Amino acid sequence: MSEKGIFPSRFLFYIITISMFLLLLSSVFLLQFGKTSLIPRSVLKLILLNGTSVYLKPNVKNEKIKLPFLSSESSQVDAQLPMKNGESSCQKSSYGKKMYNSWQQKFKSCNTNQDLLRVYMYDLPFEFHFGLLGWKGKSNQMWPDVNDPSRIPSYPGGLNLQHSMEYWLTLDLLSSNTPNVVRPCAAIRVKNSSQADVIFVPFFSSLSYNRHSKLQGKEKVSVNEMLQNKLVQFLNMQDEWKRFGGKDHLIVAHHPNSMLDARGKLGSAMFVLSDFGRYPTEIANLEKDIIAPYRHVVRTIPGADSAPFDKRPILVFFQGAIYRKDGGAIRQELYYLLKDEKDVHFAFGTIQGNGVNQAGQGMASSKFCLNIAGDTPSSNRLFDAIVSHCVPVIISDEIELPFEDVIDYSEFCIFVRASDSVKKGYLLNLLRGIKRDQWTKMWEKLKEIVRHFQYQYPSQPCDAVDMIWEALARKVSSVRFRIHRENRYHRSE
Numbered sequence: 104m105s106e107k108g109i110f111p112s113r114f115l116f117y118i119i120t121i122s123m124f125l126l127l128l129s130s131v132f133l134l135q136f137g138k139t140s141l142i143p144r145s146v147l148k149l150i151l152l153n154g155t156s157v158y159l160k161p162n163v164k165n166e167k168i169k170l171p172f173l174s175s176e177s178s179q180v181d182a183q184l185p186m187k188n189g190e191s192s193c194q195k196s197s198y199g200k201k202m203y204n205s206w207q208q209k210f211k212s213c214n215t216n217q218d219l220l221r222v223y224m225y226d227l228p229f230e231f232h233f234g235l236l237g238w239k240g241k242s243n244q245m246w247p248d249v250n251d252p253s254r255i256p257s258y259p260g261g262l263n264l265q266h267s268m269e270y271w272l273t274l275d276l277l278s279s280n281t282p283n284v285v286r287p288c289a290a291i292r293v294k295n296s297s298q299a300d301v302i303f304v305p306f307f308s309s310l311s312y313n314r315h316s317k318l319q320g321k322e323k324v325s326v327n328e329m330l331q332n333k334l335v336q337f338l339n340m341q342d343e344w345k346r347f348g349g350k351d352h353l354i355v356a357h358h359p360n361s362m363l364d365a366r367g368k369l370g371s372a373m374f375v376l377s378d379f380g381r382y383p384t385e386i387a388n389l390e391k392d393i394i395a396p397y398r399h400v401v402r403t404i405p406g407a408d409s410a411p412f413d414k415r416p417i418l419v420f421f422q423g424a425i426y427r428k429d430g431g432a433i434r435q436e437l438y439y440l441l442k443d444e445k446d447v448h449f450a451f452g453t454i455q456g457n458g459v460n461q462a463g464q465g466m467a468s469s470k471f472c473l474n475i476a477g478d479t480p481s482s483n484r485l486f487d488a489i490v491s492h493c494v495p496v497i498i499s500d501e502i503e504l505p506f507e508d509v510i511d512y513s514e515f516c517i518f519v520r521a522s523d524s525v526k527k528g529y530l531l532n533l534l535r536g537i538k539r540d541q542w543t544k545m546w547e548k549l550k551e552i553v554r555h556f557q558y559q560y561p562s563q564p565c566d567a568v569d570m571i572w573e574a575l576a577r578k579v580s581s582v583r584f585r586i587h588r589e590n591r592y593h594r595s596e
Contacts, residue, residue, distance in 0.1 A: 124437040137414055164217060181182065193509070193555065193565035193573065218575045222353075223299035223343070224276050231330060232273060235314065244254060249277045251283060252560060259310070261454055265397045265483040266309035268375060268571070269355040271558045273305045275568050278561055286561040289572035296343045300579050302352045304372070306334055309358035316360070331365040338369065347586050350391075357395060359479045364491070364581065373578065375571065378503050380479035389503065393574050396505040396556045397483035400454070401463030403490040403557065406550040410467060412491075412539045419491065420451035420469035421443075422462045423484060427477045433498065434475050449473075466491035470533050470542060473498065487557050489499045489515075492549045494542060496534065500522045506555065506570050508577065515548040525565045 183550050227236060233247055236256040247255055255274065258267045276292045278284040293299050308331075315326035324332075338344045344352065352372040356362040359381045362369070370386035375395045379387050425438050441449045448465055452458050466472050471487035476499035488495040496517045503577065504512055512518075517534070524530050554563070555570050562568035 120401055140398045149403050153336060219288070220572055220579070221293045221298055221300045221345055222276055222290050222303050223293055223296040223301070224273075224303040225304055225337075225343075227305055227334075227337070231334065232269075233307075235310050236309050246277055247309060249281055253269040255560070259314070262400065262483075263310065263313050266377070267398050268312070268357050268362070268395050268534035268558065268567070269307045269309060271560060271562070271568050272303070272355060272375075272571065273307075273399075274560050275562050275572075276305075284561050285570045287564045289569050291578070293595060294403060300351070301373075301575060302343050304334070304338070304352055306330070306354065308354070308356045308361040311359040312358050312363075328364050331362060333368075335365050335368050350582055350586055355395075355526060357397075373575070373582065378479055378480070378481040378501075382502065389427065391578065391585075393498055393571060393578065394503045394505045394507075395571050397481070397486045398558045398567075399483060399486040399489045399490045399556065401458055401466065403553065404467050404492055405582070406492075406553075409546070411546070412470065412542050415470045415493075416446070417448050417465065418446035419448070419471050419473060419496070419531070420465050421449045421473040421475065422465055423482075424453075424477065425451050433521050433525065434477065437473070437475060437498070437530075440525065440527065441531070447531075462487065463491060466493040469493045475499065476501070476521070489549055489556055492546055492553070494545045496530075505567075506574055508574075510552065510555065515545045515552065544570075 116297065146391040172325075183257075204233070228234070229240060229245065233240075233256050236258065238247055238256040251254060258264060262355070275286065276290065277289070278286055279290065279292045296302060311327045311330055315330075318325050338349065338352070349369060349371040350373075352369075353375065354362065354369060354372050356366065357375060357377050359377060364463045366374075366386055369389045374387055374392045376382070376387060376392055377397060379392075419441065421437075421441075425434050427434050438449055441447045448469070452462055468489055469491075472484070472491070472493040472495055474482065474485040474488060474495050474497045480499045480501040480503070485495050485497065494515065494517060496519060498519050498521055500521050504510075517537075519530060519533065554565055555567060557563075558568060559566060
């Protein structure tokens with residue numbers, strides 16, 4: 104070969120080598136200095152998790168990786184985790200146990216440089232949050248001391264608890280700056296809003312509705328409506344809201360009737376909801392909002408104490424309100440179809456007296472638990488069934504399920520169209536056709552995934568709080584996308 108032919112070949116080889124080196128160097132630079140990058144940190148981390156990072160190769164079945172959160176110089180946790188594009192680390196059955204053990208032993212405090220999500224929380228007056236629980240801080244004290252759980256105001260029990268996620272998320276953010284509280288690092292509270300991926304609005308809207316929506320004495324406006332009006336005024340005055348029109352704000356409105364007066368005025372924000380049953384699509388939709396699980400009211404059955412197929416004498420269980428309006432009218436039809444059937448418990452029930460304990464015992468003794476649409480598409484009954492390891496039978500055509508982008512509910516639930524469920528014999532023939540092996544497979548899956556639906560303080564890896572933050576992190580890139588598209592023809596004044 105002539106020298107003229109060799110020279111271009113060598114030159115091309117050098118160019119390719121240098122290019123590869125620079126590409127590798129730039130990836131490391133983005134990872135290490137993401138704090139000052141033009142790319143939002145949450146988006147950068149999602150990019151890295153989706154397989155473009157040097158730390159994780161896509162489509163590799165068993166790759167050793169460093170977990171994206173819970174990392175600091177003193178507390179790195181390694182795990183053998185198979186991950187696919189778009190998956191949550193909490194999907195893996197081995198993740199919770201491995202991570203929890205290492206986490207308790209090694210974890211000291213969150214490293215704010217390697218969290219999954221940075222959250223700025225408004226310091227709203229206590230009347231919007233813990234003041235609704237009767238808490239009043241000392242002078243200049245905005246928040247309760249979260250170092251000692253025994254001193255944190257407790258949330259009201261009964262059915263109030265089912266919509267209490269506003270409480271758990273706020274506590275989790277407060278504890279993220281508290282070295283003595285051990286928790287996952289999915290979300291970290293930052294004091295500078297310009298550093299935040301999300302702006303959190305700490306209004307206990309469900310509690311406000313449950314406790315303060317009725318007029319008291321000579322009131323002309325309820326406390327609930329008054330707080331919503333004040334919240335709208337407050338947000339409209341904030342530079343953080345004005346910056347993107349509230350699109351990067353997160354408001355928890357889990358009770359279907361919470362934020363009724365303000366939701367239309369604050370509809371650009373992201374909401375944490377139970378379902379979309381009472382929202383128009385322009386206010387609430389899957390593109391921007393998060394469906395969170397109800398907080399179950401029956402006790403969680405430990406896996407070791409969970410009754411297997413042969414120890415559950417009841418085939419089908421339902422206990423609750425039977426006569427409902429709108430989409431819930433189907434409950435009445437099913438009641439008359441099933442109430443006299445063998446091995447079926449279909450009865451009216453409330454939380455009064457010993458109602459919750461009776462429902463919990465009934466679910467724990469049943470193979471299948473009906474989750475039927477009521478006044479809204481969802482209810483906490485689904486999550487009571489999950490923690491009782493009773494295979495849920497979902498009869499609600501409009502239901503939205505928490506974290507369904509990373510959880511396949513068909514692995515542990517039976518879905519039946521409402522129109523099919525009321526055909527005589529259809530439902531019972533379907534359920535009686537599910538044999539022990541198939542049911543046991545779903546039962547084992549229920550015991551595995553139950554942790555994703557537990558609310559607690561402090562939060563734990565892969566529990567409901569952790570899963571909500573992860574779901575929010577997956578929304579951030581699409582929110583940024585919408586904001587950037589809308590800025591295309593924006594002109595500075």
